[in-house]
Amino acid sequence: MSGGQRLEGKTVVLAVTGSIAVVETVRLAHELRRRGAVVQAVMSAAACGIVHPDALTYATGREAITRCTGMVEHVLYCGEGGCADLLLVAPCTANTIGKIAHGIDDTPVTTFATTALGRGMPVVVVPAMHESMYRHPGVVENLAKLESWGIDVVPPRIEEEKAKIAGIEEIALHVERALLGRPLAGKRVVITSGACAEPVDDVRVLTTRSTGQMGRALALEAYRLGASVTVVHAGHVPCVENVHVETAGEMMEAVLAGVGKGADYYLSAAAVSDFAPARAAGKIPSGAPVEIALRPLPKVLDAVLRIFSGTVVAFKLGWDEEARAAAMLDAGVAMVVVNTPPAMGAAGGEFVLMRKDSRRTVTGTKEEVAEAIWSALL
The missing domain is CATH 3.40.50.1950 (Flavin prenyltransferase-like)
Incomplete structure (x- = not known):
């Protein structure tokens, strides 16, 4: 099934x-x-x-x-x-x-x-x-x-x-x-999903190709299993609480508020902005080269780990990320899900579920991957 x-x-x-x-x-x-x-x-x-x-x-x-x-x-x-x-x-x-x-x-x-x-x-x-x-x-x-x-x-x-x-x-x-038996009945789950959008000027934004499919699948699976679910993102997922944000700063604020209200699980499935440009007033004129300076942004996951004692699941996107995932496990993350950029925006792909004592590769739709992640957590 x-x-x-x-x-x-x-x-x-x-x-x-x-x-x-x-x-x-x-x-x-x-x-x-x-x-x-x-x-x-x-x-x-x-x-x-x-x-x-x-x-x-x-x-x-x-x-x-x-x-x-x-x-x-x-x-x-x-x-x-x-x-x-x-x-x-x-x-x-x-x-x-x-x-x-x-x-x-x-x-x-x-x-x-x-x-x-x-x-x-x-x-x-x-x-x-x-x-x-x-x-x-x-x-x-x-x-x-x-x-x-x-x-x-x-x-x-x-x-x-x-x-x-x-x-x-x-x-x-x-x-x-x-x-489905509601094994997560009485549990509160906070999930980040999709892309953030950082303003470049009053018209343009800096973002990623993330569609939020993975976060949506995780949220719906948690709901099926009986949890009270909050999703922090720019979209909409049925049957759950949707907290709408656009920028990484807004996501940071909403996530810290969410996990601070007695959450049991935090799943960081969003492609949170790593950088933000210095916002220009009005609209940058077109037709000429433009240099945009990017400043690094604080990590939402790091901020959560400082205050949250519940179960944390992180996602790492890229090639050769397993060494960095191991460091995240040492820092207190319960599971790191590693995938590669081709999975971004796709209906499925290959994902590696890493825990301190186990490593499992799951290939399938994002709904199937979400089911595997929750099955491993329960």
């Missing part, structure tokens, strides 16, 4: 209710299957009025359940010893949220939910409704009740006065998080 197949061997019951967001469930079913899951759709009558059951039968490769019969489908999947590993209610209307919160069973979806909760299996609920409905005190109270029972509620996107269903990737990540 690696890369995109994190749900291999898992059966997910996709329970669908009568929100217009049900039109997204065909894509959702396909995404869960791409990640390795077996998907069984269950539909309320209201959902069937918006999307025909044949659409989800096609998307899942299994006949959609539209009523509970003498085959007691809810027990076969979600009862004691049932074959399902997780119940995903997506989309979940305000009506269904209220029914689940009060143990009301009058649709196939609510019957599956009561059975799953009684068994104690993982349940993920994905609300979708108008924003005013989402703010209703009863709905707020019912969602809080579901969370108090251990149900994972995936926050909606608030757009156009609607609490729209979360994105497909976010929902799939919540499913993976619920099914």
Whole structure:
């Protein structure tokens, strides 16, 4: 199980209710299957009025359940010893949220939910409704009740006065998080990612070709494994706290604040600027040679090591970097990941995972490398 197949061997019951967001469930079913899951759709009558059951039968490769019969489908999947590993209610209307919160069973979806909760299996609920409905005190109270029972509620996107269903990737990540055992539950992780940009003048910047793919992969893997994750970078990663910075100085400030709040892990995956130019006012005129003096910048990693007692993972980019990596291990870094410049901006490559007592080469996508790094740390 690696890369995109994190749900291999898992059966997910996709329970669908009568929100217009049900039109997204065909894509959702396909995404869960791409990640390795077996998907069984269950539909309320209201959902069937918006999307025909044949659409989800096609998307899942299994006949959609539209009523509970003498085959007691809810027990076969979600009862004691049932074959399902997780119940995903997506989309979940305000009506269904209220029914689940009060143990009301009058649709196939609510019957599956009561059975799953009684068994104690993982349940993920994905609300979708108008924003005013989402703010209703009863709905707020019912969602809080579901969370108090251990149900994972995936926050909606608030757009156009609607609490729209979360994105497909976010929902799939919540499913993976619920099914992968959460070995990092209760742990806080700070990750730096991507490139920094140092101003040359009011228009130009000095930067690198780093795309942030490695940092993103590390952050999503940590989230899947149950951690509370903060990413310090210029981009956006779903399901985690994003702290936006541009320069190395801003990154230094944000990282020290992050690790100072009780973090357990710091992973330095960003291509932090080694130099910064003296910024020119306005725009340097074009058409003539220009000399730009570069001043060296303090190392974020060195500053972290002075104040942080948690687990530190560093990245070294270049050829023949293993001797320098060994010195970093002596300085207190738990692991150094060594790779070469061709990996920058690429989907994958060859990486060497160095620890004081071991050395391992990993070749694959950055998602696979991130999985290997976290596996080695746990």
